[in-house]
Amino acid sequence: MSATDTGFEPTLIGFTCNWCSYRAADLAGTARIKYPPNVRLIRLMCSGRLDPVFVLKALADGADGVLITGCWPGDCHYLVQNRYALRRFVLLRRTLAALGIEPGRVKLVWASAAEGLRLATEIGTFIEEVRALGPLAWPTARRDRSMAAGPPEDEAGVGETEGAEPGGTAVSTPAVELVEAVP
Amino acid sequence: MTADEPAGTGAGPRIGVYVCHCGSNIAGAVDVEAVRDFAAAELAGRGVVVARDYKFMCSSLGQELIEQDVRELGLDRVVVAACSPHMHEKTFRGAVGRAGLNAYLCDLVSIREQVSWVHTDRAAATEKAKAILSGGVERIRHNVPLEPVVVPIDPATLVVGGGIAGITAALELANAGHKVYLVEKDPSIGGHMAQFDKTFPTLDCAACILTPRMVEVGSHPNVELLTWSEVVNVSGYVGDFQVTVLKKARYVDTELCTGCGICQEKCPKKVVDEVFEAGLGYRKGVYTPFPQAVPKYPVIDRYNCTYYEKGTCKACEKFCPTGAIRFDQQDELITFKVGNIVISTGFSLFDARRIEEYGYGRLPNVFSSLEFERLSNSAGPTGGRVVLRDGVTEPRSVAIVHCVGSRDRRYNAYCSAICCMQSLKFAHLVKEHTAATVYEFYIDMRTPAKGYDEFYQRLMDEGTIFVRGKVAAIHEAEAAEGAAGKLVVQVEDTLAGVQRRIPVDMVILSAGVEPRSDARDVARLFGISCSADGWLIEKHPKLDPIATMEEGVHIAGGVSGPKDIPASVAQGAAAAARVLSHIAAGQLELEPYKASVAATACSGCRLCNGLCPFSAISYLEDRAVSEINPALCQGCGVCVAACPAGAISASGFDTDQILAQIEGLLLEHVGPAGPTAGVLA
Numbered sequence: 001m002s003a004t005d006t007g008f009e010p011t012l013i014g015f016t017c018n019w020c021s022y023r024a025a026d027l028a029g030t031a032r033i034k035y036p037p038n039v040r041l042i043r044l045m046c047s048g049r050l051d052p053v054f055v056l057k058a059l060a061d062g063a064d065g066v067l068i069t070g071c072w073p074g075d076c077h078y079l080v081q082n083r084y085a086l087r088r089f090v091l092l093r094r095t096l097a098a099l100g101i102e103p104g105r106v107k108l109v110w111a112s113a114a115e116g117l118r119l120a121t122e123i124g125t126f127i128e129e130v131r132a133l134g135p136l137a138w139p140t141a142r143r144d145r146s147m148a149a150g151p152p153e154d155e156a157g158v159g160e161t162e163g164a165e166p167g168g169t170a171v172s173t174p175a176v177e178l179v180e181a182v183p
Numbered sequence: 184m185t186a187d188e189p190a191g192t193g194a195g196p197r198i199g200v201y202v203c204h205c206g207s208n209i210a211g212a213v214d215v216e217a218v219r220d221f222a223a224a225e226l227a228g229r230g231v232v233v234a235r236d237y238k239f240m241c242s243s244l245g246q247e248l249i250e251q252d253v254r255e256l257g258l259d260r261v262v263v264a265a266c267s268p269h270m271h272e273k274t275f276r277g278a279v280g281r282a283g284l285n286a287y288l289c290d291l292v293s294i295r296e297q298v299s300w301v302h303t304d305r306a307a308a309t310e311k312a313k314a315i316l317s318g319g320v321e322r323i324r325h326n327v328p329l330e331p332v333v334v335p336i337d338p339a340t341l342v343v344g345g346g347i348a349g350i351t352a353a354l355e356l357a358n359a360g361h362k363v364y365l366v367e368k369d370p371s372i373g374g375h376m377a378q379f380d381k382t383f384p385t386l387d388c389a390a391c392i393l394t395p396r397m398v399e400v401g402s403h404p405n406v407e408l409l410t411w412s413e414v415v416n417v418s419g420y421v422g423d424f425q426v427t428v429l430k431k432a433r434y435v436d437t438e439l440c441t442g443c444g445i446c447q448e449k450c451p452k453k454v455v456d457e458v459f460e461a462g463l464g465y466r467k468g469v470y471t472p473f474p475q476a477v478p479k480y481p482v483i484d485r486y487n488c489t490y491y492e493k494g495t496c497k498a499c500e501k502f503c504p505t506g507a508i509r510f511d512q513q514d515e516l517i518t519f520k521v522g523n524i525v526i527s528t529g530f531s532l533f534d535a536r537r538i539e540e541y542g543y544g545r546l547p548n549v550f551s552s553l554e555f556e557r558l559s560n561s562a563g564p565t566g567g568r569v570v571l572r573d574g575v576t577e578p579r580s581v582a583i584v585h586c587v588g589s590r591d592r593r594y595n596a597y598c599s600a601i602c603c604m605q606s607l608k609f610a611h612l613v614k615e616h617t618a619a620t621v622y623e624f625y626i627d628m629r630t631p632a633k634g635y636d637e638f639y640q641r642l643m644d645e646g647t648i649f650v651r652g653k654v655a656a657i658h659e660a661e662a663a664e665g666a667a668g669k670l671v672v673q674v675e676d677t678l679a680g681v682q683r684r685i686p687v688d689m690v691i692l693s694a695g696v697e698p699r700s701d702a703r704d705v706a707r708l709f710g711i712s713c714s715a716d717g718w719l720i721e722k723h724p725k726l727d728p729i730a731t732m733e734e735g736v737h738i739a740g741g742v743s744g745p746k747d748i749p750a751s752v753a754q755g756a757a758a759a760a761r762v763l764s765h766i767a768a769g770q771l772e773l774e775p776y777k778a779s780v781a782a783t784a785c786s787g788c789r790l791c792n793g794l795c796p797f798s799a800i801s802y803l804e805d806r807a808v809s810e811i812n813p814a815l816c817q818g819c820g821v822c823v824a825a826c827p828a829g830a831i832s833a834s835g836f837d838t839d840q841i842l843a844q845i846e847g848l849l850l851e852h853v854g855p856a857g858p859t860a861g862v863l864a
Binding site: 011013019020022023025026028029030032033034035036037040041042043044045046048049050051052053054057058061062063071074075077078079080081084088112113114115120 | 267268269293295296297298300301302303304307308310311314315318706707710712713714715720732733776794796797817818819820821823824825833835836838841842844845846848849851852
């Protein structure tokens with residue numbers, strides 16, 4: 001993976017829909033299109049299934065950004081349900097901004113089942129956008145089980161992988177100063 | 184049910200983890216053993232009691248491994264880390280089912296399409312595979328047993344598009360004894376093939392082999408032929424689709440019409456036939472597109488009818504011996520139910536006008552491939568005489584240009600598959616009809632099917648001159664060139680390494696094929712997807728080319744990509760075979776992904792009621808709660824996400840499953856109940 005000045009490798013959660021964007025991810029695989037490994041995908045039946053809580057949960061649990069993907073408007077397998085993903089995305093950005101978190105940590109990308117290349121490219125772009133934003137220090141991150149497990153500074157525990165990224169930077173980075181306007 | 188007390192046991196879950204090498208497909212980029220060890224060591228506290236790796240999990244030995252563990256170790260959950268669930272989810276769910284475990288207590292997580300095939304850094308890929316597996320393990324702790332939804336299959340089938348693919352599908356189904364609705368938007372079935380004179384490479388007369396099939400399907404007792412009709416709405420799902428067809432007014436009573444053709448004879452209105460005759464011939468205001476049309480009933484083109492224009496004429500009505508003309512006929516909406524659908528709406532030809540330097544539409548003696556098909560057709564506008572645009576002069580030299588609109592990044596990057604053979608056929612027909620010298624300008628000659636290359640050899644023997652090179656431009660010869668009145672083909676002969684300027688009388692542009700302009704509308708209507716080019720997407724490009732992601736909706740012929748006649752026929756028959764297997768089984772099992780309302784938690788706010796495009800949610804006034812009809816629910820889950828009370832759950836994709844998966848995916852941040860060394864941030 002590409003090393004940067006800070007060595008920060010963002011972790012992203014991506015939500016895909018069963019019919020278009022998950023298939024695009026499959027296609028990217030079949031076509032051996034390369035993209036950085038920072039994103040971890042979750043399959044939903046429809047982008048309209050996306051509960052904003054999922055996004056907040058991902059950010060709270062340590063994701064630095066969340067990618068929401070679905071069929072293009074008009075191509076939704078469930079006719080029009082992806083428009084709710086769009087609405088929730090807009091609302092999420094406003095909510096995040098209000099919480100002092102860069103809205104740019106959440107991104108919406110439409111990708112048809114044929115657009116493996118597009119999805120891979122968008123993932124790559126988003127990784128760089130989040131990398132530029134730096135680690136997200138969500139105030140409640142790393143509680144729950146990790147509290148029981150031991151001191152939080154051990155957890156990022158990245159040392160072994162090549163490049164020896166400094167772990168724990170996420171914890172020490174101050175919360176965001178940059179707040180974008182609502183789109 | 185909480186994660187730690189799954190399905191009816193007092194103890195924690197007993198999860199088996201199986202990591203597939205997929206030969207070197209996964210193992211080449213992911214340290215499979217490390218992933219296995221991670222599951223065994225780090226996820227033991229999360230219920231993993233066994234973790235194994237195997238060369239090919241999907242092999243019968245791999246599946247038996249799982250079955251054996253389920254039986255002997257008492258596993259109650261299985262996670263397979265391998266390929267996409269779209270590939271092998273059914274395989275592994277079948278395996279655990281055979282071992283007596285509910286199939287939905289097995290999940291497949293993708294470490295091939297999403298990891299090994301897209302990442303090159305082995306260490307990072309391995310860490311990502313661990314995270315994905317961890318997400319799968321956390322998720323499956325919340326899986327509950329589900330039963331597939333069994334739907335009965337209505338034995339009737341809708342076939343959309345009456346070209347050779349659709350005709351074939353309809354005949355196969357009808358001959359098996361099942362009802363078929365064959366919908367065609369033109370006045371007659373037959374499609375592109377009806378316009379051709381000969382077919383490559385056998386030079387069969389297209390009409391001779393096509394029209395018997397048209398007649399057979401048109402008169403088949405099991406086929407309801409709906410021409411001059413379009414599907415306007417489809418709802419429901421496999422086994423039970425409700426279809427609405429717009430039957431456009433023909434202005435002819437088909438009960439009375441005998442197809443005698445007197446109306447066409449007497450009609451005073453002559454119209455250039457842009458569709459069937461490619462603009463080279465005429466038809467009347469009342470017409471059948473060609474003499475062998477099926478059905479035989481004509482259509483009045485109300486936008487080219489003297490009566491509709493001026494309010495007077497009615498020659499057709501006057502002369503019709505059976506009184507079949509109905510100027511007051513209205514469009515009709517017809518609804519019916521079918522269990523399966525076959526889409527065979529075909530393709531379009533590339534419009535050669537788009538390549539300005541080839542001069543089509545500007546230089547009279549530059550012809551499109553479809554124009555040449557009509558010129559060479561004995562039933563065409565010239566009676567089969569190959570002549571220049573003046574209608575009399577026989578060409579003494581003809582240039583045939585390949586790859587017009589194909590293999591050209593400005594237009595379509597793909598190869599249209601049919602044009603080389605089509606061009607060879609043209610060369611043969613020119614030679615058959617005239618004494619002209621024929622040049623073929625090709626980039627690469629592609630003749631990879633039965634009898635195709637032999638046909639190419641034959642054309643070489645016939646004396647056709649082959650020039651390898653993409654034509655740069657076609658223009659009128661200048662007087663100085665000593666070839667006044669001729670067209671000059673400018674080409675780089677890449678075999679000889681020279682520029683050539685070849686004067687000819689006639690140029691035929693061998694147009695490539697394109698998706699129809701309404702392909703996207705068709706895809707939307709039936710809930711399936713298009714490629715970026717506009718071809719409908721098959722379920723699997725190799726192993727399931729006639730199914731789509733929408734169960735019960737099949738595709739056949741040129742609608743999914745360039746195809747010749749044999750391939751289209753094969754697909755029509757294949758789609759019919761798939762439909763027949765559904766009909767023979769009588770029922771089909773569908774994924775049980777449905778939303779349901781917990782009445783005790785529902786506040787009756789009705790917020791969800793308006794969100795469902797399938798009208799599955801109703802409000803029960805007496806109990807003041809909303810309810811979801813599982814037969815109508817398609818499982819998108821929008822209502823689940825929208826319910827402010829959290830009263831709606833989604834089987835298979837429930838909130839606790841997704842939240843747990845998020846935790847699992849972010850294992851190194853959340854931390855399991857133990858150290859997480861080695862997990863990449």
